[in-house]
Amino acid sequence: MPHNARASLIAVDWGTTSARAYRLDGQGNVLDSRNAPLGVSQVAGGRFAEALSSLLGDWDGEKVPRIASGMIGSRQGWVEAPYLDCPAPLNALAEAIARTPGDRLHVVPGLRTRDGNGTPDVMRGEETQVVGAVGRTRTPLVVVLPGTHSKWVCVEDGRIVDFVTYMTGELWHVLLQHSILGRLAVATPPAATTTPAFERGMARGQGTGSFMHDIFGARTHVLMGELAGEEVGEWLSGLLIAREIRNARQWAQRRGYDGARVRLVGDDALVARYVTALSAADVSVERADSRAAAFGLWQIAVEAGLVHPISDRT
């Protein structure tokens, strides 16, 4: 497809630290993408219009609708798109789109649910990735989005039924950077493949032990000469990911979903770790296209009548 093919929609996955823009053609195919470190926390003084122009560059002149998801719709973003409650069908997301002054950007709302104890849970941006990752699947499906705040999402018949957050990535970071567990650790670049230390951490994470006790093994194994300083990060990563998977499968099963089969969305390095850990827990994995946000924004834009597909994508 030529680089200058005509765009029908510009879609932006606009998060806390970075933003990625996609040009989509009239059938929802991605023509091109661009990203910049212009996340909501990086834009000073509410200068979001300037940030968008900077992100889009020479696409900025194209007279096509623009739609975004993620933290850009939070109270700290350009325009607040209040959380919708679960279960949330696709048309509810489309109907609740917020608009910036002058309709420069359409903004998809985030979702809210309550867990079994009535405690709120929230997402912004992941709901759109889920829409893109699920596509036309109508059967019950569990979608997993690993990350700083990993999400497990139950979807059925075009509706996001419920979801749950685990602070997996952030716990890994703060424990390694700021706790005594990191003091004996030696920094190593993230490995392309998982290691024996990751597997050992996974074995601990798969158990039924107390999280607040189990992580202390990252210190005691090193003290006893049973784990090298270079292996602490991998060991903790294995423990945290395996524990997330264990807890989340039980969560999905309590909701009547089959936690033994999931669809995974995310960047390659993290997804590889999750594939290893999910396989070790006998969970079968389908990988969604990593451009799920773009496909989700397209579907929501179509549902909202912002674009009219030229012909069916199938």
Added chain:
Amino acid sequence: MPHNARASLIAVDWGTTSARAYRLDGQGNVLDSRNAPLGVSQVAGGRFAEALSSLLGDWDGEKVPRIASGMIGSRQGWVEAPYLDCPAPLNALAEAIARTPGDRLHVVPGLRTRDGNGTPDVMRGEETQVVGAVGRTRTPLVVVLPGTHSKWVCVEDGRIVDFVTYMTGELWHVLLQHSILGRLAVATPPAATTTPAFERGMARGQGTGSFMHDIFGARTHVLMGELAGEEVGEWLSGLLIAREIRNARQWAQRRGYDGARVRLVGDDALVARYVTALSAADVSVERADSRAAAFGLWQIAVEAGLVHPISDRT
């Protein structure tokens, strides 16, 4: 008792950040105590002899034996006193005392155990507090030492049978100081008494939820206007302490101990929180004297023959 009563032993509880010295009379009574920010991590270049003189001040001239417990016996301390394995009787602690050059200081070893998965656990200093807190009790007893790394310890017939560590205090600190949970928190001075937010956090901690999910409530409750920024620290404190208690009771019960009755050792503010949380979990609490380290060092010194009690303390 006059300030200048004759001392028989100088006992030092020498930790990572601070050190506390006690003068004990010939019956093991505490005559006086002093503390200084001269913990192992604060003493540069191995100048522990100078640090000890500085801590003792005018006591330094008293020609009596000196004994210490805590991180001073670690690899980073003055002299390494290798870990003893559990179960460890009092006389094993006494026999394994390490000595600094010139016998300036006798140093009590730490203890080591392995949990159900074979992962090591360690303590240094708490073993001595446990000896002091248990005294002459021979019946099975669970001793709780809240803190940065809380310890639950099973004791019977003068032996430390087993123990477990929970990273409660450190998790509270790193989550509040370094994670997104602290970003919505407003710092408040530690409350003398527990608050409604502490009680709400406790209710969450008492549940069977996933730790990695449950803590995220510290953010979502604030986002939804259900918790004030000033309450985040208290809410998290309640969650972490209640979860520790829940997990540790199960741990004790698996070892055949009655987790419904514990003896608590620690400083007043933290002990008050644990009394609240233990009572809410229907655990009855006896408080040990906060000078348990001094009493433990006395008993170990007697067992080692370093001092000979003038008469029976009873």
